[in-house]
Amino acid sequence: MLTQRYLKAHTLTARTITKARCSAPKLSLHRVFTTREAIPRSLLETNAKNERRAYTSIISPRSAAAIDPSSQHDPTTQPEAHVKCIARARIPTPHGPAFLHLYHNNRDAKEHLAIVMDSAQFSDGPMIAPAIRSASLDSAWEEETTMERLIRGAYTGRLTEEVRTPSTPQSDVSRTIAAVIPPPLVRIHSECYTGETIGSMRCDCGEQLDEAMRQIAQPITISTAPGVSQTIPGRGAVIYLRQEGRGIGLAAKLRAYNLQDMGHDTLSANLMLGHGADERSYEVAAAILGDLGVTEPLNSIANTSQARGIRLLTNNPAKVQAMSAAGINILERVEMVPRSWQCDHDHGHPKPSALHGVRDAAATMIGTGAAHSADLDKYIKAKVEKMGHMLSVPPSAKFIRKPLQRQG
Numbered sequence: 001m002l003t004q005r006y007l008k009a010h011t012l013t014a015r016t017i018t019k020a021r022c023s024a025p026k027l028s029l030h031r032v033f034t035t036r037e038a039i040p041r042s043l044l045e046t047n048a049k050n051e052r053r054a055y056t057s058i059i060s061p062r063s064a065a066a067i068d069p070s071s072q073h074d075p076t077t078q079p080e081a082h083v084k085c086i087a088r089a090r091i092p093t094p095h096g097p098a099f100l101h102l103y104h105n106n107r108d109a110k111e112h113l114a115i116v117m118d119s120a121q122f123s124d125g126p127m128i129a130p131a132i133r134s135a136s137l138d139s140a141w142e143e144e145t146t147m148e149r150l151i152r153g154a155y156t157g158r159l160t161e162e163v164r165t166p167s168t169p170q171s172d173v174s175r176t177i178a179a180v181i182p183p184p185l186v187r188i189h190s191e192c193y194t195g196e197t198i199g200s201m202r203c204d205c206g207e208q209l210d211e212a213m214r215q216i217a218q219p220i221t222i223s224t225a226p227g228v229s230q231t232i233p234g235r236g237a238v239i240y241l242r243q244e245g246r247g248i249g250l251a252a253k254l255r256a257y258n259l260q261d262m263g264h265d266t267l268s269a270n271l272m273l274g275h276g277a278d279e280r281s282y283e284v285a286a287a288i289l290g291d292l293g294v295t296e297p298l299n300s301i302a303n304t305s306q307a308r309g310i311r312l313l314t315n316n317p318a319k320v321q322a323m324s325a326a327g328i329n330i331l332e333r334v335e336m337v338p339r340s341w342q343c344d345h346d347h348g349h350p351k352p353s354a355l356h357g358v359r360d361a362a363a364t365m366i367g368t369g370a371a372h373s374a375d376l377d378k379y380i381k382a383k384v385e386k387m388g389h390m391l392s393v394p395p396s397a398k399f400i401r402k403p404l405q406r407q408g
C-alpha cells in the first residue's frame, strides 16, 4: 500500500514519462505509458513480488540503462569536457596540508573540486616526483597582475607574508629527478552532504573521504639509485564531484531514504523515484586529472620509461570503466575497504586498530574514526550484491553474520 500511495502522489511527472516514452523503442522489456494514459492498477500493486515490474514500467531512460545497458545515452553526443581551475588554496587537514582546487567546466554549472595532497611542493629542495599542479591554474591569464595570480593560487611553494613566488606555466617540472615513483593515488568521490557534513550513518561517504585523504597522505619509500632508498611524502588527489546522491540531488536522495525506511534498498529506491540507479558521469573528473598532469607522459623525468597513470581508490566498476574510456591509465585499482571491516579482518570480531577505532557515530568529519551502523551494513550490502561493487566481503561482515535488524 505504501508504494501505491507513493506512486499516486508523486512519481509520474510529465518529464519522467516523456523521457521514458522517447526511449520506448529501446525499452524492449518494459511498456511505457504516456501522461494521458491511465496507469494500470496492476502496475501499482505493491506486494514484494510485482513491485519491480511496477516501477520499471515508469522509469526514465537512465533508469532503463540500469536494467538494459543498450538504452544508455551516447556520451559521444556531448561536447568534450574542458575544465579550468579558477582558484587554489592551501588547506591544513588532519592528514597534512592539501591544496584545494576549484574548477569550472563546460558540462555543467557545478563547481567541482580537486583536493591535491602533495606536500613535497612545500619543500625548497629538489622534488623526487613531479609536482601535481593544475596547468590551467599555472597558465598565463590575460591582463593579469602578479598579485592577481597569487590571489587565485598560481604560486609555487608556500605563500607567506615574506615569500610570494608566482608560478609559471611550467612550474616545478624542471625540479624533478629520475626515480621509480609510484603513480599517484587518486579517488574520485561524489558529494554526500548527509554523510560528510551531518554525520549520517546511512552511508560510508564521510569515512571514505577521510580514509582516501589518509591513504593518499601516507609516506612512500622509493628507490632513488641502486641500493638507495628514500621516503617521500604521499601524493595524489581526491577529485570531489558535486554529484550529490549519485547524481539525483539531495531532495531526491532524501525521498529515497524514506523509501529505504519503507523497505527499499539504495538501488530500488532510486528506481522507484524514476531515476537511474546511478546518474553520475566522470568525464569532468577525467578532464581534471588531465589538467593536474597525472596523465601526461613522464618525459620531463630523465632515464625512466615508467608508464604514466594513476592508482584508483574505488570499488565501483563504473568509475574504472569511465576512467579507462576517457583515456586515463589505471595502473592499479586499490580496494576501498570499510574501516570497520579492517578491524574485523584479524579474528572475525571487532578489533580496533591503532589507526582508528570503531565508533557508534559515523566518520563525519575528516580525521575521525570508522562508520558503523545497521543502515550502513544494508547500504554496503546493496552496493556489493546489486550494484556490482568490487569488494571482498570478510566472513565477519555484519550483514553476512546475521540478518539486519530494522530500526525505528
Ligand SMILES: Nc1nc2c(ncn2[C@@H]2O[C@H](COP(=O)(O)OP(=O)(O)OP(=O)(O)O)[C@@H](O)[C@H]2O)c(=O)[nH]1
Residues within 6 Å of the ligand: 188, 189, 190, 191, 192, 193, 202, 203, 205, 208, 243, 244, 245, 246, 247, 248, 253, 256, 266, 270, 313, 314, 315, 316, 319, 336, 379, 383, 389
Ligand atoms: N541515491 C542515493 N545516493 C546515495 C545513497 N547513499 C549515498 N549516496 C550517494 O552516493 C554517492 C557515493 O559516491 P562515492 O563516494 O563516489 O562512492 P561509490 O560510487 O559508492 O564508489 P566507491 O568509489 O567504491 O566508494 C554520493 O553521491 C552519495 O551522496 C543512497 O542511499 N541513495
